[in-house]
Amino acid sequence: MKIMNQPNQQKKCGKHANFFPAPHRVxxxxxxxxxxxxxxxxxxxxxCHLSNRHANEDGWFRHIDGEFKTLNGKRKGFFSYGFGSTTCKRARKKLVALGLIEIKENPEKHGRTGGTMYRIRTEIWNIPIDQNSLKNRPP
Structure with a gap:
């Protein structure tokens, strides 16, 4: 039984299953x-969520635009999060252009789709935001 107020369970790799850093900057x-x-x-x-769960020591992780099922029947891929392939391509292009993420192609292995390798550029999170522009913006 899960208790609602219990702290996040730490995973073996030191990451938390229920918490991931996401910038307010966007x-x-x-x-x-x-x-x-x-x-x-x-x-x-x-x-950001996938990076917390699956990224290696250098921050890179792999994911595909479509849907696939694991051996135990779980749905995976961006489709399982409600994103179509067109949305993935458009968003990926914008995020790279704005410097929020880095991407590289992942080579195919054993006849499977390689997917795309992603890395979140966290250094952009530390650049200060002009607080006056936040106060003066309409609700």
Missing amino acids: FDDEVFRNQLSHADRDFYITL
């Missing part, structure tokens, strides 16, 4: 807010 910064759609921001937050 919602607060005027540049990002004007250039990213809701779907783009949702895609970015999903990438």
Whole structure:
């Protein structure tokens, strides 16, 4: 039985299963807010979640746009998060152009789709935001 107020369970690799860092910058910064759609921001937050769960020591993790099932029947891929392949391509292109993520192609292995390798660029999270622009913006 799960108790609602229990702390996050730490995984073997030192990451928490129920917590992941996500920047407020994509919602607060005027540049990002004007250039990213809701779907783009949702895609970015999903990438932050996946990075916390699956990234290696260098921050890279692999994911595919479509859907596939694991050996035990779990649905995986961005499709399982509600993103179509067109949304993935459009959001990925915008996020790379804005410097929020890095991508590289993952080679195919054993006849399986290699997917795309992602890395969240966390150094952009530390750049200060102009607080005056937040106070003066309309609700």
